[in-house]
Amino acid sequence: MTIVSHSHGYIFLKTRKTAGTSVEKWLSGALRPGDWITTAPENLPLPVGIWDTANTVTRFGRLERGLKRVCRYGLGWPPGPRFREHMEAGAVRAAVGEAIWTGYFSFAIERDPWDRIISLWRWRQHARGAAPDFDGFLDAIEADGTDLATRGYSNMALYTIDGRIAVDRIIRYNDLCGGLARLCSDLALPLSPGELPFRKAGHRDSADSPHALTIAQVARIARICAEEIDLLGWDYRKLYGAPQRP
Structure with a gap:
C-alpha cells in the first residue's frame, strides 16, 4: 500500500510484517479529497473521493471495483499514478514524479530481521495451514528463492534505491507508537497513536519470540539479512540480550 497525502505533504510506503495494515487504516482517518491511496487487499472503505483509491468508497462495492478496473486498466482513465501494495521506493518515485518525491516527507516502518522473519514464518503457517519448521524456513530463504512461502522476507527494496535509504x-x-507520535507532531496530523488498530493480531504463538532463537538461528538470520543489519544498525544483543539456547 502507498499513501500520497497532498493535504499533509507525506508519502507512506508500506513494508511487510510491520503493522502496515493497521497503520494504513489509522492514517486514512486524516485523508482528504485528492489524496492518493491504495490499501491492502482487504479493500478497506476509505473517506476519500471515488477516483482517489482502488478501494471501495461506496456501498456498491462489487460494481465499483469492476468499474474502476475497467476504467483504469482498460481505458487508462482517470489519469495519474497507479499504486500497489508493497511498492518499491524506486517505482513510487517514478509514479509520483521527482517534484513530489523530493518535496514531500516520505517514511516507512521496519522491524528487526529476527522478529520479522519469525512473524513471517508464523503468518505463512497460518495462511497455508502448514509450513516447514523454522530451520526449514531459513533453508528455503537461503536456497534459490523459488519457494513462494519465503517471498518478501526482506523489506529493503521498499525503502531503498540502489542500496541506499531513499525515504526521509x-x-x-519496536518503538512504533513513539515513532508515530513524533510523526504526528512533525506533520501536524490530527491523529493519536493510541487509536492504532492492530488488524492482524492473533496469528502468532506467544512462545515465538526472538528470545527463543538458538545461537545458530540468530547467526543464520544475521547472515541472510546482513545488508539491512549493516544499513540500519540492528544488533540482536542490544535488542534481546545474548541468545539463551545453544
Whole structure:
C-alpha cells in the first residue's frame, strides 16, 4: 500500500510484517479529497473521493471495483499514478514524479530481521495451514528463492534505491507508537497513536519470540539479512540480550 497525502505533504510506503495494515487504516482517518491511496487487499472503505483509491468508497462495492478496473486498466482513465501494495521506493518515485518525491516527507516502518522473519514464518503457517519448521524456513530463504512461502522476507527494496535509504524516515517497529507520535507532531496530523488498530493480531504463538532463537538461528538470520543489519544498525544483543539456547 502507498499513501500520497497532498493535504499533509507525506508519502507512506508500506513494508511487510510491520503493522502496515493497521497503520494504513489509522492514517486514512486524516485523508482528504485528492489524496492518493491504495490499501491492502482487504479493500478497506476509505473517506476519500471515488477516483482517489482502488478501494471501495461506496456501498456498491462489487460494481465499483469492476468499474474502476475497467476504467483504469482498460481505458487508462482517470489519469495519474497507479499504486500497489508493497511498492518499491524506486517505482513510487517514478509514479509520483521527482517534484513530489523530493518535496514531500516520505517514511516507512521496519522491524528487526529476527522478529520479522519469525512473524513471517508464523503468518505463512497460518495462511497455508502448514509450513516447514523454522530451520526449514531459513533453508528455503537461503536456497534459490523459488519457494513462494519465503517471498518478501526482506523489506529493503521498499525503502531503498540502489542500496541506499531513499525515504526521509524509517520508524522502528519496536518503538512504533513513539515513532508515530513524533510523526504526528512533525506533520501536524490530527491523529493519536493510541487509536492504532492492530488488524492482524492473533496469528502468532506467544512462545515465538526472538528470545527463543538458538545461537545458530540468530547467526543464520544475521547472515541472510546482513545488508539491512549493516544499513540500519540492528544488533540482536542490544535488542534481546545474548541468545539463551545453544
